[in-house]
Amino acid sequence: MRFAFAGIDFLGDVFETLLAKGWKPVKLFSRPCDGIYDFNDVTVSLARTLRRPIQMTRIDQADLAGLKAMGCEALVVAGYPWLITGWERHLPYAVNFHPSPLPTGRGPYPLFQAILDQVPDWGMTAHALEPAFDTGAIVAQRRFALGGQETHDTLLAKCQMAAKSIAADIAESLPRLWSEARPQGPGTYWPRVAxxxxxxxxxxxxxxxxxxxxxxxxxxxxxxxxxxxxxxxxxxxxxxxxxxxxxxxxxxxxxxxxxxxxxxxxxxxxxxxxxxxxxxxx
The missing domain is CATH 3.10.25.10 (Formyl transferase, C-terminal domain)
Incomplete structure (x- = not known):
């Protein structure tokens, strides 16, 4: 399947998994990173090696139309901060990876709060893009237990490993998973920690x-x-x-x-x- 990826190294394994499964990239959308807390050098380097175009500004309607002209079938989003709307006129599929067991934990980065609140389990979700952040129908989800001594870094690793597993399933069966996607229903929003x-x-x-x-x-x-x-x-x-x-x-x-x-x-x-x-x- 021909696809575009929007994200950074935080969930860059999703990009690499889709490539390993034979998906064909048409373009990378990323964002400026500070090189301290967030990075995109691995993802950008991979796109350059593949000689794919790279865009560091927000996706707009002209960009979505451009993807359609390139024969893009899916937009895969993972670690991209800007809301993407209006994709339905241009693409069959648009999926976002979110590091929580949606509908619990909507919001910009819920991992810190998960440990502060001592939740017993967590998860990674791939959902359809909707006009509101983190609210689309659930395409695939993985859940896992959290230990009593869980750290941000072990939780992040668990989320990244779950994201790779979900990406492999999406690569194999996106049309079926999309048709079976289930609405989220009411959820909880977790703001950025103070x-x-x-x-x-x-x-x-x-x-x-x-x-x-x-x-x-x-x-x-x-x-x-x-x-x-x-x-x-x-x-x-x-x-x-x-x-x-x-x-x-x-x-x-x-x-x-x-x-x-x-x-x-x-x-x-x-x-x-x-x-x-x-x-x-x-």
Missing amino acids: QAQRTVDWTGTVRDVLRTVRAFGSIEAFAQVDTRYVYVWEATGWVEPHRYRPGTLVHRHRKHLVVAARDGFVQITGWSPFAPGPARRS
Whole structure:
């Protein structure tokens, strides 16, 4: 099947899976990435190797008409921030990959909240594009359990692996899956997490603190240690009665910091005073 892909490396395995299954790409749509939290270099490099046109601006009606002229049959979207409407006049199929078990978890990036809320299971969904984000009929879905020590990075890996599995099914059976797609019905919208949710609250329990760190993983949580803020990606802890004020730096050994929480101590082993980017690398 001839297709266009709209996305970045976040779910770039979808693009690669469709290619491996024999689908023929006609064009890549991507977006500018910061090279810190999001990337598209692998996906763009693959499109260049295949000598396919690449567009970094939002898809409009002229672009959709252009896809039709190229004989494109399907638009596959995975990690693309802009709403795409009006495709029905130009293409038989348009599918979006969303990292949640829709209709639960509509919204820009629900993975952090899934861990903060300690949900017992999660999923990846491919759905038909609709005029509203994340609301289209479900074409395919995979669900999986979450562990008690789940991190952002393990959850992301599970979503990516599920997306590859779904992409393989779509490559084999899109017309059938499309005809059998089921409406979502009422759902829940999860907004982008606020900075307060990303910030460690030392008045919470050790368990609460570690869950915040796990929820953001390599994207990093914020924490105030004494008078300065640091970026944190790795920590462990233990419960122990004490009389320290929560947030007090109790002990330091080289770059390991031990900070008091409400009911014990947290040892921060992965942190930086600098935001990700050039300042940290220098």
